[in-house]
Amino acid sequence: MGVADSGAVSGGVGLPLTAARFARATDRLVECAVFYREILGLAPLFEFADHAEYSGFVFGLPDASAQLELVRLDGAVPERAPDAEDALVLYLREDAGALRQRLADHGVAEVVPDNPWWPALGAFAVLDPDGWMVIMVPPAAADAPLLGNVVCEEFLGDRGEIVFSFRLAEDSEQVLASYLDRGRVWVARTGSGAVVGHIQAAPESDAAVWEIVNTAVAEAFRGSGLGRRLIDEVAAAATVAGVTRLEVATATADIGNLRFYQRCGFRMTRVVADVFTEAAGYPPGLEVDGVPLRDQVWFSREL
Template sequence: MSSIEEGCSVGAAESGVDGLAVGAARFARATARLDECAAFYREIVGLTQLFAFSDHAGYSGFVFGLPGPRAQLELVRRDDAPAPPPVDPEDAVVLYLRGGFEALRERLADHGVAEVIPDNPYWVAAGAFAVLDPEGWMLIVVPPDSDADAVRIEKFTGDREEIAWSFRMAEDSEPLLAGYIGRGRVWVARNASGDVVGHIQAAPETDESTWEIVNTAVVRPLRGSGVGRRMIDTVVAAATAAGVRRLEVATATADAGNLRFYQRCGFRMTRIVPDVFTAAAGYEDVVMVDGIRMLDQVWFAREL
């Protein structure tokens, strides 16, 4: 079970060597797919378009603020220019956000923009995600400093009854919870004060080549902050190290948030089991989620 905004502004330097004072900076990049790239950064990413120009001495382009005019991204094309050289894996635009990190991540996913893993491990360690723009340049998005940054994920070895409240955030059936709370491994998310703010439980199936994510939850104030994805990544790493080939997880068909979340984490739907969340299984007679009656269960799988 499982229950743009702003970029980083590059400020003007007050002073430099021999009194150098930079008032603004613009990064100009040639592209053969000008309109597509401009639409990507303007309409999907959400950067502010400062201005556009057409046939200016044979050049056309768009200029975006990062987020304002003191730091700019220019996409430019010369009418008779040859195609730009192939994109290097290290060619990237990096946005350091002050807000809207998860909203941007969702918007990109909603537009079918798949995430990629940068070659440089620094960005993964920083909690960033990356996508490719229409020409193959990498856009790396770094999250803002927040309470989620202080959260650590660690294996839990204590009495699970002590954190049963966290399991109950994702499980409404006491008989079912009692039957599986002791299974497999559990990791918890702890904040800077050491308090548990979430958990994830994974247990092997019969042949141990498959693990099931049995129960996972995050406290409401940190939902959407990336903590849930970090816990999924922790299980993926542990399963991979153990030689596991497949992860499975189930949720209610009525829970649209979970359906979106697991697919963004690389899981794909495999089957639907009808009439799982019923009174016979220990649930209330009628449970509603976002106006939809919770009855059926959908299973997801991710190959490792």
């Protein structure tokens, strides 16, 4: 069995990445670093000085998986000024009241983006010391770019058509074949009909308990709330069916999933050693974030 919140969108070629960085030249390096670190509040990852005449600061967006690098080459001046559509867009998890007050306290005035899409979302913007626009999108609208046209529905067709999504969370074809036809499946589809996530749940020997057997979300939709939405879809269907508890298992090595399930109201119940073995069809040497894939942890959530 497997659980994942990552993968590739159906139909795409796929580009395996560990991180992405946007690097931008500036001749106001220190001013910009103070703006992004002290005023805006981005997390500093590291800084460097006189590296082959380059100096810079790197910030997490919001962590090391996506980065903003401000860099300066000694004696060089950026060739062009930003235009009205050059912007860094930040999707906020919390109300922006404290941020707006901090910006005002530092004399940073808000500006209105030319593109009416952003004001319509309730977003606001400021300019950094170089004149680059930074647009802040409030939590109520933060999912709109990804989830606005995504619907979740029960899947009643041939599961072979969506097995690619199952494989995002399952590395053993042997294990996948053993449970692919179990229980019920829900999928998340975009407006074009592409499947960008799914969840499978099946009753255990105690009919009052459902196991979430396999769930995955395409890479482009990670962090958008779609994984939680699929969990909620199963919880609602389970409640209607008279189920009183959900259970799910994931790898102890997958720190992201351990956090995700606890945020969704699950609690750890037990650990099973040596589940992801070659005997079970798993390739040797599998790792998650540098941690060997070996053991399995179970969670439960009362409904």
